[in-house]
Amino acid sequence: xxxxxxxxxxxxxxxxxxxxxxxxxxxxxxxxxxxxxxxxxxxxxxxxxxxxxxxxxxxxxxxxxxxxxxxxxxxxxxxxxxxxxxxxxxxxxxxxxxxxxxxxxxxxxxxxxxxxxxxxxxxxxxxxxxxxxxxxxxxxxxxxxxxxxxxxxxxxxxxxxxxxxxxxxxxxxxxxxxxxxxxxxxxxxxxxxxxxxxxxxxxxxxxxxxxxxxxxxxxxxxxxxxxxxxxxxxxxxxxxxxxxxxxxxxxxxxxxxxxxxxxxxxxxxxxxxxxxxxxxxxxxxxxxxxxxxxxxxxxxxxxxxxxxxxxxxxxxxxxxxxxxxxxxxxxxxxxx
Amino acid sequence: xxxxxxxxxxxxxxxxxxxxxxxxxxxxxxxxxxxxxxxxxxxxxxxxxxxxxxxxxxxxxxxxxxxxxxxxxxxxxxxxxxxxxxxxxxxxxxxxxxxxxxxxxxxxxxxxxxxxxxxxxxxxxxxxxxxxxxxxxxxxxxxxxxxxxxxxxxxxxxxxxxxxxxxxxxxxxxxxxxxxxxxxxxxxxxxxxxxxxxxxxxxxxxxxxxxxxxxxxxxxxxxxxxxxxxxxxxxxxxxxxxxxxxxxxxxxxxxxxxxxxxxxxxxxxxxxxxxxxxxxxxxxxxxxxxxxxxxxxxxxxxxxxxxxxxxxxxxxxxxxxxxxxxxxxxxxxxxx
DNA sequence: GTGAAAGCGCTAACAA
DNA sequence: TTGTTAGCGCTTTCAC
Numbered sequence: 001x002x003x004x005x006x007x008x009x010x011x012x013x014x015x016x017x018x019x020x021x022x023x024x025x026x027x028x029x030x031x032x033x034x035x036x037x038x039x040x041x042x043x044x045x046x047x048x049x050x051x052x053x054x055x056x057x058x059x060x061x062x063x064x065x066x067x068x069x070x071x072x073x074x075x076x077x078x079x080x081x082x083x084x085x086x087x088x089x090x091x092x093x094x095x096x097x098x099x100x101x102x103x104x105x106x107x108x109x110x111x112x113x114x115x116x117x118x119x120x121x122x123x124x125x126x127x128x129x130x131x132x133x134x135x136x137x138x139x140x141x142x143x144x145x146x147x148x149x150x151x152x153x154x155x156x157x158x159x160x161x162x163x164x165x166x167x168x169x170x171x172x173x174x175x176x177x178x179x180x181x182x183x184x185x186x187x188x189x190x191x192x193x194x195x196x197x198x199x200x201x202x203x204x205x206x207x208x209x210x211x212x213x214x215x216x217x218x219x220x221x222x223x224x225x226x227x228x229x230x231x232x233x234x235x236x237x238x239x240x241x242x243x244x245x246x247x248x249x250x251x252x253x254x255x256x257x258x259x260x261x262x263x264x265x266x267x268x269x270x271x272x273x274x275x276x277x278x279x280x281x282x283x284x285x286x287x288x289x290x291x292x293x294x295x296x297x298x299x300x301x302x303x304x305x306x307x308x309x310x311x312x313x314x315x316x317x318x319x320x321x322x323x324x325x326x327x328x329x330x331x332x333x334x335x336x
Numbered sequence: 337x338x339x340x341x342x343x344x345x346x347x348x349x350x351x352x353x354x355x356x357x358x359x360x361x362x363x364x365x366x367x368x369x370x371x372x373x374x375x376x377x378x379x380x381x382x383x384x385x386x387x388x389x390x391x392x393x394x395x396x397x398x399x400x401x402x403x404x405x406x407x408x409x410x411x412x413x414x415x416x417x418x419x420x421x422x423x424x425x426x427x428x429x430x431x432x433x434x435x436x437x438x439x440x441x442x443x444x445x446x447x448x449x450x451x452x453x454x455x456x457x458x459x460x461x462x463x464x465x466x467x468x469x470x471x472x473x474x475x476x477x478x479x480x481x482x483x484x485x486x487x488x489x490x491x492x493x494x495x496x497x498x499x500x501x502x503x504x505x506x507x508x509x510x511x512x513x514x515x516x517x518x519x520x521x522x523x524x525x526x527x528x529x530x531x532x533x534x535x536x537x538x539x540x541x542x543x544x545x546x547x548x549x550x551x552x553x554x555x556x557x558x559x560x561x562x563x564x565x566x567x568x569x570x571x572x573x574x575x576x577x578x579x580x581x582x583x584x585x586x587x588x589x590x591x592x593x594x595x596x597x598x599x600x601x602x603x604x605x606x607x608x609x610x611x612x613x614x615x616x617x618x619x620x621x622x623x624x625x626x627x628x629x630x631x632x633x634x635x636x637x638x639x640x641x642x643x644x645x646x647x648x649x650x651x652x653x654x655x656x657x658x659x660x661x662x663x664x665x666x667x668x669x670x671x672x
Numbered sequence: 673g674t675g676a677a678a679g680c681g682c683t684a685a686c687a688a
Numbered sequence: 689t690t691g692t693t694a695g696c697g698c699t700t701t702c703a704c
Contacts, residue, residue: 027690030691064404065682066681071683287595382673400697402697405698
């Protein structure tokens with residue numbers, strides 16, 4: 001016994017530690033440690049006994065201590081930039097699913113789309129020594145991410161970043177699906193609504209599909225605000241040659257367009273057809289019923305974890321890019 | 337020097353630790369520690385110098401080590417049971433806001449509504465030694481929560497649990513607001529859709545408001561599925577005395593009701609008025625435009641953190657209950 | 673402001 | 689299986 005005379009018997013009731021379990025169970029502390037890690041070297045009977053005693057006296061392993069001692073956390077950090085978005089949720093579920101399978105813990109950092117919390121959130125995960133950081137739809141600067149990745153592996157999900165492992169869904173193919181669908185329905189004036197700041201695969205896909213169909217691409221810049229898309233749609237519909245179909249860069253925008261069409265008493269899809277992107281759950285509701293491109297979010301999350309694992313195993317390998325194929329979900333906003 | 341001859345100069349590039357910063361900056365490790373904690377006892381110039389050196393050599397504090405040594409985490413655990421729900425998001429933002437102010441860290445556990453992850457998530461937070469656990473809209477059994485709270489303080493948000501600190505919005509008042517609004521519009525056959533399993537303040541409020549107006553309460557049990565609410569509404573509308581207004585227990589259900597009304601070609605609000613509860617963002621869209629009861633989610637989150645803090649300071653005090661007042665947001669689903 | 677010493681609760685390596 | 693010995697990287701205390 002080195003230093004155990006000071007055990008407090010009353011008042012504050014300190015949390016039991018491993019030594020307490022060992023003493024109570026009549027075994028060595030080493031054995032308790034092994035038992036809790038499901039490590040070999042403990043007979044099944046002893047393990048059961050230890051766990052039972054531990055449970056009885058209310059022992060809980062101290063994560064900080066064990067991670068510190070083992071010099072490994074086996075934990076992945078996940079940063080949510082738009083918690084509340086279905087896409088984020090689905091991707092996260094995929095991450096959770098795969099992390100369970102591969103026995104990784106998850107540490108969740110919640111940032112927001114303003115970018116104000118980005119730095120703090122990243123710092124937090126690094127201080128917790130996560131082995132890799134997964135970003136769900138981040139808007140962080142590529143340079144910043146590349147800098148980060150020199151210390152801790154970074155995997156970007158849903159958005160491709162040069163020099164950073166990325167798992168994305170093919171935006172070009174998705175946009176092409178959308179356009180081809182509309183072209184197939186006979187539309188010729190198909191406008192695209194897209195945010196400005198990013199060289200976008202979706203925009204490229206839209207343009208190429210339009211050209212391939214012998215049509216003229218017409219792109220209007222919007223922000224990520226639903227109302228902004230609504231205003232843009234209203235404006236478009238007042239032009240000389242108004243669109244007969246609007247393909248919005250994302251479902252929020254598309255729903256904004258539907259709002260505008262509702263206001264202007266135009267019928268969907270007869271007067272104007274609408275296609276979105278992301279296939280949010282709300283887009284499936286009967287009132288909205290928006291045709292949309294699905295990104296396979298769950299699978300994206302799963303692959304993200306696999307990618308992180310690969311990166312952890314081979315820190316110096318060249319950047320990984322995994323691209324999934326999108327799927328068009330057809331609803332009443334295009335087919336009456 | 338005790339043991340520093342083994343510093344690896346090549347290959348793997350170990351993460352720098354405090355000693356490295358101290359040596360590089362020409363100060364004691366103690367001082368570095370103080371500097372990083374913004375503790376008194378370091379001149380401003382020295383602090384700057386230390387932080388700068390640390391930054392230069394890429395030092396990051398090890399959270400596990402510091403928490404272990406200091407024997408305190410100053411961290412609150414937050415469990416999300418329905419990430420993706422606006423209500424959850426808003427409550428979380430409130431928690432984040434107040435945690436920042438009070439200088440608490442946040443550790444997020446993500447469970448789901450099935451309850452399968454509940455135990456793991458809680459274990460995780462306890463192993464990380466969070467000082468209290470905040471639950472956002474949990475459906476966990478009260479007995480289980482009371483058991484938990486014997487080890488770690490628990491605060492339940494949006495749902496009142498006996499014997500557990502709870503911060504909620506007055507469900508009875510909310511339901512009364514809804515009913516009074518409908519009564520004021522002249523409705524007399526006002527049906528309520530509510531999930532069965534829980535003695536609910538909303539149901540009580542609905543009943544009492546109905547009785548106060550001299551009307552007969554009519555309650556139909558539903559699940560939390562949107563479609564289930566839709567089916568329930570369809571069924572109700574086929575009855576001998578169909579409702580002229582439906583007050584749903586939550587916005588998802590209310591939106592399901594709107595789906596059903598759309599299908600049956602009934603006009604809203606002329607044929608049937610609809611009121612929901614939670615005021616989700618989607619309910620504000622022009623297409624849906626659902627009148628709904630708002631729970632002050634952000635404020636709820638803030639108060640949750642304050643409550644946790646109070647509980648940590650006084651572990652033995654009797655259970656705290658804080659009740660906020662709801663607000664009715666009137667939209668086109670009741671007022672054409 | 674400094675430096676030494678002790679220790680947080682655990683894991684790891686090894687001899688018994 | 690067991691105990692022992694060493695840390696992990698940090699905070700804390702205290703004499704200087």
